[in-house]
Every structure is written in structure tokens, then in C-alpha cells.
Amino acid sequence: MKPDPWHDYYARRAREEGYPARSVYKLEEIQKRFGVLKRGGRVLDLGSCPGSWLLFASRVVGDRGLVVGVDITPLTLRLPSNVRFVQHDALAWDEPFLEAVGTNFQTVLSDMAPSTTGSKFVDAQRSLQLSESALAISASVLRPQGAFVCKIFHGSDFKGFSDRVRRSFGRVVHFKPKSSRKASKEIYIVGLGRT
């Protein structure tokens, strides 16, 4: 197989810097551009395994902040003291789940991604469902002026979803990090200033 310079560079850097996945550099770019994570802030991270975003967010919010991770799969990472993990299917969210994660978050992140099937249409539909869940959860737990970052695979209802985010946030930006593979259909919707 042909070597992938993108994969090699970011995977090597992640290993050297102690992150379990190279996806951390996408959040780093989002943070540099939009400052969605605040020192002392409360962050909900949906789709948090294997845990790179948890570690990155934990370092930014510091000891007085809190990061709550949620994933359908178990987390094996040793967690810093300001991080909690809830194993749960975000598509099946309900009141007990919301109670378990807490409320009054300044930032809701979703890097959730479905297992890919090979069908772009099916994958985009599943990604959309995850994004809709993330948006619905953020409506319950995000405080006014809070920020929402959501990965979605570009598909037929991308614009519809983006418009729905726009109804709840003062500013909405579509962002493709440099560290995201060009061939990947993923894009991040960043909502700032929850109304």
C-alpha cells in the first residue's frame, strides 16, 4: 500500500505528544481559530474514545474546569482528575443520561462518527443522526453564549442541519481542519454564542 504522509506525520506527532489519536490536531486547530474551550470551563465531549480530545480539553480547562466524555464504547485511558467518563449510546439519550452527564456546559463537542459501511449515502445518513442527537443534547445542557462543535459527514441534508444549528447560535462556521484528510467527507460545524 502507498504510504500516506498525512497519516504518518500526525500519527507520529500524536504518539510523541502522548495522545491516543491524531484527531487531537483537529481540535487544536478549532481551538486556535475559535477559542471554544475556556480555562475553568465545563466541557461535554460526545464520542470521546480513545480520548485525545478529552486530554486536550482537560489541559485547556485546567484543574478548576471539568470535562465529561461520553462514548458507546468503553474508555481504556487513565483519566486526569478533571475528567469523567459516561459510557452511553448518544442516540438513546434520555433524562437519566442527562442527569449522569450534568448541565451548564460552556462547550459541547461532538466528534462522533458511525462505523463506515462503504456506502457514502448510508454513512452520511448515520453521521447526520449522530449530529442531530448532539444538537438535541446541547439544547438541554449548554448554557447561553456557549459553543457547539460537531463533526458531520457531508451529505444531502448537510445544509438543513447547518440551518438548524444556525437557529440556536449567533454565529455558525463550517470548518475543515488542515489535519483532516482531504479525501474525508468530514467537516466541523462550529456554533458560537448560543442564544
Ligand SMILES: C[S@@+](CC[C@H](N)C(=O)[O-])C[C@H]1O[C@@H](n2cnc3c(N)ncnc32)[C@H](O)[C@@H]1O
Ligand atoms: C473519531 S472517534 C472520536 C475520537 C476522539 N475525538 C479522540 O480524539 O480520541 C468517534 C467516536 O464516536 C463514537 N460513537 C459512534 N457512535 C456513537 C454513539 N451512538 N454514541 C456515543 N458515541 C458514539 C465511537 O465509538 C468513536 O469512539
